[in-house]
Amino acid sequence: MLEQILLSARQCQLCTNSLPLGPNPVIQAAPSAKLLIIGQAPGLKVHESSIPWNDASGVRLRSWLQLDEEQFYNPEQVAIVPMSLCYPGKGNSGDLPPRKECAPQWHQKILEHLPNIEMTLLIGQYAQNYYLQDKPKNLTDTVKQWRHWAPSYIPLPHPSPRNNIWIKRNPWFESEVLPFVSTHIQNLFHR
Incomplete structure (x- = not known):
């Protein structure tokens, strides 16, 4: 059933x-996945390669999670379902926001076929606004309150090099x- 939904x-x-x-929807998932990553939308490099997180942001994200490419790109372990499955285009200060139609169209259909997810990483404000109830208005305060939702949901800033200043200001x-x-993920994968 999930295979048919992913094909659609x-x-x-x-x-x-x-x-x-x-359109070039970029997504990976399998019913056995234990980790779900919900980011914003594929960037230009991801659009061109059809490989999720195949850019500088992905290098940093894999480093944060302490996952190598083989683990990260294994849909049996990691599901990747962005808020918008396609590259939305370039804006004045980076990529445009995710398309609003996408998550309501696809997320529930996909997520109900991922019964083994134990941790969902909500990367950036769009994913956090969509999935977290009663959260602070800004990303910094939301990420500061990560324990409130852990381990089911973990709000993270975007790993983009554009966020280097945020990371330095928030040690x-x-x-x-x-x-x-990273410890929780290693425990998930080695059970």
Whole structure:
């Protein structure tokens, strides 16, 4: 059943007229996955390669999670379902926000076939706004309150190099949040 939903999602044409480079949904999932990563939307490099997190942000994310490429790109372990499955295009200060139609169209259909997810990483404000109830208005305060939702949901900043200043200003993130996340993930994968 999940295979059929993923096939349909990968053939989605819902936003075709709004996507500057056309649709190319990038997603990975399998019913056995224990970790779910919900980010914003594929960037240009990901659109061109059809490989999720295949850019500088992905290098940093894998480092944060202490996962090598083989583990990260194994859909039997890691599901990757962004808020928008396709590259939304370039904006004034980075990529445009995820398309609003995408998550309501696909997330519930996909997630109900991922019964083994034990930790969901909500990367960036769009994923956090969609999935977290009663959260603070800004990303920093949301990430600071990560224990409130852990281990089911972990709000994270985007690992983009654009966020280097945020990471330097918030050293607690690397000293408190990341060790918890990487240890939890290693325990998930080695049970």
